[in-house]
Amino acid sequence: MSDDKSTTKPEHFGFLQVPNYSMIAFTSAVEPLRMANRNAGKDLYRWSIYTIDGLPEKASNGLEITPDNSIENANDVSTLLVCGGADIAEAWSRQLQLILRRIAKRNNVRLGALCTGSYLLARAGLLDGYKCTIHWENIASLREDFPAVRVCDDLFLIDRDRITSAGGQASMDMMLKLISDRHGSKLVTHISEQFMCERIRSSDDRQRIPLHLALGSNQPKLTEAVTLMETNIEEPISLDELSNYVGISRRQLERLFQKHLNCVPTRYYLNLRLNRARLLLLQTSKSIVDIALACGFISAPHFSKCYRDLFGIPPRDERRKLQQKSASEEAGLS
Secondary structure: OOOOOOOOOOEEEEEEEOOOEOHHHHHHHHHHHHHHHHHHOOOOEEEEEEEOOOOOOEEOOOOEOOOOEEHHHOOOOOEEEEEOEOOHHHHOOHHHHHHHHHHHOOOOOEEEEEOOHHHHHHHOOOOOOOEEEOOHHHHHHHHHHOOOOEEEOEOEEEEOOEEEEOOOOHHHHHHHHHHHHHHOHHHHHHHHHHOOOOOOOOOOOEOOOOHHHHHOOOOHHHHHHHHHHHOOOOOOOOHHHHHHHHOOOHHHHHHHHHHHHOOOHHHHHHHHHHHHHHHHHHHOOOOHHHHHHHOOOOOHHHHHHHHHHHHOOOHHHHHHHHHHHHHHHHHHHO
16 A cells, blocks of 8 residues: 555665675565555565676575576666675675765665675775764774775664675665655655564664673773663653662772763663653653653653654654654655
8 A cells, every 4th residue: 555646667676795795684675666566556666686796605604595587787777776794894895885986976876785795885985975884893993994985873874875784684684775765755664564574673773782792891890880771761760770780889989980881870770761762752652651651750741851852852842843744744744
């Protein structure tokens, strides 16, 4: 079911598979296109698979898909997504660079990447001055190697004619956003219901980088403390209780937070609760009072003040903006 009544030809996505590409990132990008066609009852999208030489490439799980053609013959795609995965540096070649640069010069072609494919675009010089994202394991190295690229930890990013996702299920989040922008939120709701998606994540969502990797394995007490915070959102535990649970003094715990997370434990805990509240505010119909209570605030006014201090807007106005945006989309498609 689509709100789109246009008779334009299907939008053509191309997927360039390189050695050891991520199968889940690839299929998570293709399946929303298939389901969009099914729900619309017509072909809104078509897609083609390419490799450098037109021969199958093995995914990181060992499976192969027969491509439609070599990338040299990807002449009519409107969007080309480079499918990355494991050992992405080994997929680099001078030939690939030349091909990507030629495609980038075409009019009305978007370039993008799934998972670690952003590395190949960056190395070809095609992300300079753009915001992009990549799987969290590769964020630090991409920032180091390509200072002209604005690397973020978003699940996906759409910056002008460049679109990138962090891989895995984030590929689906990105494609749902693209489908929504073109054909409306109602179609995307039907797609997510078909796939039994618990929620549709937005471009405001960030990758969840495992804390033990962000901090290193030599900070088990700090990791344990943050884990306890994350599992006690509705009924926050005191700092004294927290330090007792992890077996260090309150002062030691404060020093760990200040040194490794650059804030005091109470501020870190508050931000955790407010970020959880924002997800509930934007993705559920719960009342603001119920959201405040679910995130450990004793009153709606206190919650509203804390929310405004962190996000720069009161929760009521945040939800109103979302409702106005949805109403505007519906009006534009009616």
